[in-house]
Amino acid sequence: MNTFRTLHRSLLVLFAVVVIAIVTLVHFSVSKIVAEQSRAQQQSLSPAISLIVEQLLKPLHTSEALGHSTELVHLMDGETLDEDAIFASLTRLEEEFGLSFFIASETSRKLYNSDGSTLDLIEGEVSWYFKYRDYPEDAVADIGKWEDTHFYIDIKIYDFDGKFLGFFGIGKSLRSFLSVFDSYKKQYGYDFLFVDGNGDIMLSSDPKLIATYSDFTNLSELPWYASLPLSVRNDQALNNKLVTIDQKDYLIAEVKLNQFGWTVFLLSPLEDRQTEISQAFIFSVVTLLVVIFSLFLLIYNLLYYFRRDMQPDMVVRHANRLPDRAAVELIYQSLLKEEKSISVVLVSLDDFSHISDAFGRNTADDILDKVAGYLADNLREQDVLGRWSSEEFIVLLPQTGPHEAFDTAQGLRHGIATLPPPVGQNSLQLTASFGISFTASARIMNEVTAHAEDALYQAKRDGSNLVRMQLID
Template identity: 35%
Template sequence: MPFWKKYINTKFYFILIVIVFSVALSAVLSLSKSVGNQSLLELKSLTPAFDIVTQEILKPLFTAETVARASSLKSSMNEDVINANEMIALLEQLSNEFEMDFFVASETSRVQYYSNGTTLPLNADKVEWYFRAKNSAQNIVAALGNREDIHIYFDIKIHNEQGEFLGFIGVSKRLNSFISSFEKIKSKYDYDFVFVDHNDDIVLSSDTSLLADGKRIKTLQQLPWFKALTPEQQTGQHPNDNVLVKVAGDDVLIAKAELKALNWKLFLVNSLHVRQSETTNIFIIQTLNIIFVLLLTLLLFRIAIPYIQAEFANKHQIDPLTQLPNRAHLAWRFKQFKKTKQSLCAIIVDIDHFKIVNDTHGHAVGDLILCEFAEVLKSQLRDVDVIGRWGGEEFVILLPSTDFQMAYEVAERSRHAISNHEFIVDDKVLNMTASFGVAFRSAAYKLEDIVTHADEALYIAKRAGRNTVCTTNDIEVKSPVGNSNLRLS
């Protein structure tokens, strides 16, 4: 996974945790002033409510929305012909990274691809949800699916830069995966969650008898406490409606919150036979306000994510000219090699007499040479090797699990490929050469250290007349400046 995406994901979850903690702390302080110790105890009992919303509902939703903005995914979906293997591989990578099941429903191929490697043709008679969601005005669709093994699907519409509909990217979670989380809270605090969609179908609930079982989906209108509400209460227009009703002789407090991002409603059903009605009512109102503030804050953060991603990618992901990784990416990959305790070779490459090219043909030609030079170098490397632009006309290559002799052969092969390559610019053929410095560390501890050693070898290569490969074995003790005692490869 690219360095900048991991950085964005880490920052996102860190900010999410800070927001939840800050809002919860603010709520505790506010309630302690208004309703005293009893209300504070109630807050602690209902805190898991918005933890559940965050962990089980918002996390998959915002993960899907963040992934939906990835340029690599849009690019794959925007192809005239969808490569099924590449698409599944990308989804599998996302699934491993986020520990969720991902899928893509492609408008181009009319096929749904899953991270588990399976596919499903999008036939109107079998996959009705796709065509219904496609024609929906909403960009986010959440619904139940897969009758054999009920899942909740969070679908995000994808469009290209021309506004053309490309399909959906989404995540799914098994309905049963929510049950254990709900049961722990219900058994301890004695209240139920009920999530309903825009059709008033029950999507999620801590009451397992209300969950879909593949044969039927229960509706809000079937619930005894909902039937006890007045018609005005059943059709209330306010985002937070709190009413006290009697069900089978018990007082039940019903609190409602709108989850606008999904067009869902959340009901907290709280039996008051062991609690003081007024205290619980105040507390649930405060809790729902906290959830509302949290949703609003996350919504604002979601809007800001594309701008953060674009800015960070421009600065930290790739070199804008050659499209190679830059120093930041090289440093991150080096740390990965170090964690796995792999031996490592580094090669630093410098284009010979590049200044003359710029002075003679102009910087535009120089830029084209740099880009083509980068492609020639890449063609000589393995998939596990990493090449990046170090700066100017210098490039650094990292070769994991590679001994000194093999690294020298890679450098020599690359040098030969460069010297034999014809760089054609504006119908002009330019012959370029490059100098190479090779360094080896069985247990490298800093990227700068191994690159510094390679740079010393590169200096020897330049002193030897350029278009050559030198290694750190070619460096002997240097005499005073101007009279270096050198042994050349």
Template identity: 45%
Template sequence: MNIFRTLHSSLLLLFVVVVIAIVTLAHFTVGRIVAEQSRAQQKSISPAIHLVVDNIIRPLHIAQTLAQSTEIRQIMAAEPVDEEAAFARLRQMQEDFGMYFFIASEQSRIQYHSDGTQHPLTEGKVDWYFKYKDAPVKAIADVGKWEAPHFFIDLKIYDENDRFLGFFGTGTNLTSFIELFAEYKVDHGYDFLFLNPKRQIMLSSDPELIGNRSGFHSLDSLPWYQQVVSEGQQYELNNLLIRKDNQDYLIAEIELAPFNWTLLILTPLQARQSEISQAFIASVVGLLLVVFALFLLIYNLLFYFRRSSRRPMMIDPLLNLDTRDEAINQFNRLVELHGQAAVVLVNIVNVKEINTLLGHNTGDYALRFSAKVFREHLTNEDFVSRWRGESFVLTLPGQSLSEAKAVAEQIRFSLTITQVHGLDRQFQLQTTVAVSHSTHGRTLPAIITDAEKHLGQAGPKAFRQVILCEDARTAETTD
């Protein structure tokens, strides 16, 4: 009853442990997948942010810093404009920063470039100057100069009296942007769209979408966006999943506040799905391994309790030795494992005489003492069992016949030098020993039967030792 109560408690505890382990691992798995998604998202956006900072925000900050210099203001406020000083300063800034700069003077209505060129700002021919002059913003990003398109950053310059002096800024040839976009697309696989407030495409990783002499392309003209609109989606595109060029893309939307532009990053999901799938598979495999380990634990626990419940029937209660049935099971297992086993049969021949003359308590003592001697001469894998009455079987797996004979001789010597005392008499234990050897094919009962037959043929003696050959057809007897 105690065994089953313990089994019930252990299984209940194990069930709680399994549930906690699975819930914990499931939480870890979900957390890992979310982390992998975040990592993949960060991995996809970080290079884009790097590109924007290096090629748009950095030039803006440099231009804003230089625009605050007194020298620029003095050049633009001079009447008339000192063109030589303007070109000299622009060339020096280009050498210092490796960037193209310009001054668009309100005083002279001429635009001066750091490459030494200039051209007049004529109303009706140069639209950008007059369009942005009256605009409420102070920093403008634009694409212009259609014969060689550039990305421009235009900053309004005022004197100390808040009088408009013109524009100062920097520009980048769109060819360099296209090359950068192409490089990023190869390395990271995603596309860029830079939109102005009118949803016109100012810059793009697709060269066909960059503005030309006929004007800018509109976001509304793109097939995938038309599909979004047709499905009733709002203009909010951040984290929207779209289908483009037979591939799924996830849109990330970033506001470029200085220019009131919007950057759309279209990330192909195939690579991200592969990374996340790998993380998911690894987590599932980990979960299965944990479940399998718990299954093995349950199996071994049940096996242990099964053996524990059977143990009282397989143990001799007086001597705490395996019984005959257990000896046969262990013998078969060890021969299967080692391929061979030596067997020693020991009979305590005068136990009945001790029982008669000195009482059963003394006889039981003699048997317990014999069991103690057997254990002292066995290794961890050897085992001893009570075969019947005063007969004991020692199984020595992996040992040869000669090795088993040496063990038998040690046991015999330890037993026969023992004096059993009771009342006014004492007895010396008398033994018969048979040593045999077996490989696959011979059963333990057959070996014991052969040993007992040869011991009987040797006749009654105080000590007899029989060494059986492998086939049990011949024997060597020692008295």
């Protein structure tokens, strides 16, 4: 019993260690995967943010800074304008910043470009000027100049008294954007969509989606966008949405450009991100498997050690492997020399022959195993359980007085009566009768068990499922 219980406890401890190790590794794996996803997301967004800053925000900040210069206010203020001075300033700015600049004057109702061209701002013919003049925002982004499509940033200019003087701004050819977008796509593999609040695509890495002659492509015209749920389309809430374009999966990330009222949608190929995340996942799984395999080897070696170290008197739960009468007698003699006193308990299953006849031998064997297992689990480490006959067990309780043995037997009797019946035999009620005897002197086992048998038969005669005790005079 000692060795068996030590093995049982060792396995429980080892099982707890395995569970803790697996939970820890799963937590580590999940954390690593999440970190890898975040890293992949960061890697994909960082170049996009750099591009947005370089291509859009830098021109915006440049135009805003220049728009607050007193030189510009002096050029645009007054009843008549010095056009030569205006062109000289615009030319100098183009050479200095490498961008196209313009001034749209409210006084002269004329547009001056850094390339030396002009355009009369006639209401009904030039719509952008009059539309944006009445906008509440002081900075507006737009697409225009359709013969060579440009992206424009328009900054409203006021005099020192707050009077509107016109627009100052920067223009960039869309061909320069397409070149930059193409190099980013080749390097990082993703596409850009710059979309205004109405869903119109203002800029894109796909040349087919670039506006031509004021004809903008709307998000709703894209097949993959039309396949999304209506709630997603209404809110343009595409962040972290998975879409399929030309039979390839893309993950969408979005960046708000509040300066323009735009949203940038970054379409990242899922295959590339899956490769990076899969590598982290595979590493975590391999680590988990190595740990589980190591624990399995530890359990195997532990079982091998206990199997090799088992003593012949070890009590095994299964009824057909319990010590028989001869083995129990040897144990009895050994315990009597060591402990000086022993209580002997005989346990007999009630109506066992009837159960075997009515339900079959297999059911009867299952019942024996169930009762043997229950008895073994509810005895102390120093107690010994053995097989006495086909339907009887014997229990040796060293250093246990008769009255304490009686209480132990009562507990075991009640426990057996409350055991669940075998599967499919719900009508079967298990009970057992107990007979107890005791010795505190060097008596042979047959003398003690004879009194225990008399007590057992008395329990049977009194109605079964009882505990009786007969002490030696």
